[in-house]
Amino acid sequence: MNTNNFIRKVIKKDLNKKKYFKIKTRFAPEPNGYLHLGHAKSLYINYNIAKDFNGKCNIRFDDSNPSKIKKKYIKSIKKDIKWLGFKIDNVCYTSNYFLKIYNYAVELIKKKLAYVDELNSKEIKKYRGTLKTIGKNSPYRNRSVNDNLKLFKEMKEGKFKEGKMCLRAKINMLSPIMIMRDPILYRIKYKEHIKTGNEWCIYPMYDFSHCISDALEKITHSICTLEFMDNKNLYNWILKNITIKNKPKQYEFSRLNVEYNIMSKRYINKLINKKIIKKWDDPRILTITGLKKRGYTPFSIMDFCSRTGVTKQNNIIEMSLLENCIKNDLNKNFPRAMAIINPIKIILENIPDGYEERLIINNHPINKNMGKRKIYFNREIYIDKYDFININKNKYNHPIIGNEIRLKNAYNIIIKYIIKNKDGVIKKIICTCKHEKNQNYKYIKIIHWISVLHSIPAKFYLYKRLFNKINPLKEKKLINNINKKSLIIKNGFVEESLKTAKIGNKYQFEREGYYCLDKIDNKSNNLIFNLIINLNNKYRNKNI
Incomplete structure (x- = not known):
């Protein structure tokens, strides 16, 4: 993050003038849904400002x-905050202050700055x-x-139906700022509160x-997004007209918008x-639970929040920025x-039945601390069918018999002939293996593979x-812009070394992309992996 953004400049100036001796910020989510990436950025800003200026940051549930x-x-919000790596000084609730807030409303009535209104919601809108x-x-x-005092007390005692009365501030019905036209301060709701x-x-x-x-918690800088800019007028008016000691100031930054997302x-x-998505943790949306389920890491999310910066200019962030943050983390650390x-079976006809060779390979090409693992080489292996397809002007043609291909970490194989079913679909490919060590494969295509005998069935989302x-929100009908191919499910295989994989484990499946183990199907014992992000392979990505 830019450590010299406009909010930090304001704070430095306030501290230099000794306006405050201790900075205090807050993150105030409304618990009516799950946290999303925009919340993560707001938390990141408030938390790090407080931390960097030796202050404190509250969580306050509105x-x-x-x-x-x-x-x-x-x-869920508490869980997400902890998962993101934040240690919060204090957790508060607006409901902790209900009595004090009520008393401040009474104070405004006594000052002739609030009144009980009997207009219904439609009439209030019309009059505004x-x-x-x-x-x-x-x-x-x-x-x-x-x-007004009598009626407000009777509202509190439950003597009126919902919508019958409300308390409004008496400000200015001629104000060019809509929110200042006698906004509602209190409404009647006969609903049990969770606290x-x-x-x-x-x-x-x-x-x-x-x-x-904010004032009761002694917040010094109330940081929010730009859609609350007009609300600042009411924020300041309320604090000015009640007898409360602390007077926080509100500062706005641009809301986070990411392309192709809401x-x-x-x-x-x-x-x-x-029913376009099932729940709040759907990996196609940018909720924290959705990002976690997809396989994003706390570090990648914080890295993204840092890179997007703090400005007053509304814009749409490219999705590639978020994808690069997770890709950089996964490439180094997993x-x-x-x-x-897309499995298709290869039979190596010159390898005898029962033959098995154990190969020891690195878990990471650079980080040797990740250790090694065993893979097995046998007569029958799986390869991806797209490795046997060439693209030529969007038409698919099978490669010429006799092509030589390198199996990664193993040997060269030569295509001998292809067996198809009656519909012309490839069933298996017969090859021969050049079972030699230290072969020259500088100019030969290298593909990944798995032993059939040492494979585990898997589903790939x-x-x-x-x-x-x-x-999407600029379009007339949000639903009409849904990508019907936003989820494709494939059935394939992973290597046997993943039989001990734990939920949440992340891997780079070589030549395919980064994947996260989401769950294990109890009925089929299939491992179910979520695609986190593709590798930069346009041909393969096109065909998933």
């Missing part, structure tokens, strides 16, 4: 709307006006302080509770409801293995981008 929050989301037309005052705007139970039936709106929670929890929920994703458009 649980002010009991209709949306769930315990499973809180549990538009960006082109001014708003007009509610007929209930000029109630007496005593009437406070049925203690409350009125709940503060986010804009009211958020700034007060990170809106609302739209992800739509995808789940439409072992190699061999997998056959090959993921591509979920959307066909760079910016």
